[in-house]
Amino acid sequence: MPTIAKIIWSLGFVIGTITHSLDLFHLGWLPYDFMPLPWNIYWTSLTFLDPLAVLLIWARERWGVWLGLAIMASNVLVNGYTYLIGYDEFLFGLTLQTLFAAFVFFASWEHFRAAKKETT
Known part of the structure; x- marks a missing residue:
């Protein structure tokens, strides 16, 4: 990846990472009590998963790409659902x-496309 x-x-x-860290700092552990516990756990876990995606994209690029894809796909789905059920904010x-x-998906696609070219 360039x-x-x-x-x-x-x-x-x-x-x-900063967004979720500030929520933890200001509101305490599992700060998203306006949503069911699974959402709260998921969003809180991003405090640790987001910086891991940064570390891995530089240290173990392939792992970082997979983690970044998983985070962004799940994050857009969870937050999209949350918006659809009435949380306009x-x-x-x-x-x-x-x-x-969209950037993560495109960059990942390019990463895997380039990796495939290298193996053929």
Whole structure:
């Protein structure tokens, strides 16, 4: 993956890390009590998974790509569902996440396409 793509990737996941870390700092452990416990656990886990995606994209690129894909696919689905059930305050964040997810999906596709070329 090109360095510029890794930098954009890292910035996106660092923003997620900061967002969830601030929620934990200001609201305490499992701060999303307005939603069912599985959502709360999922969003809290992103505090640790997002920086892991940053670390892995630089240290173990293939693992970082898979983790980033899993995080962004699940995050857009969870937050999209949350928006659909009436939490309108998720719209701005969901829009930004969807744009970042599109970048992650495209960068991952390019990563796997390049890896396939190298093996053939």
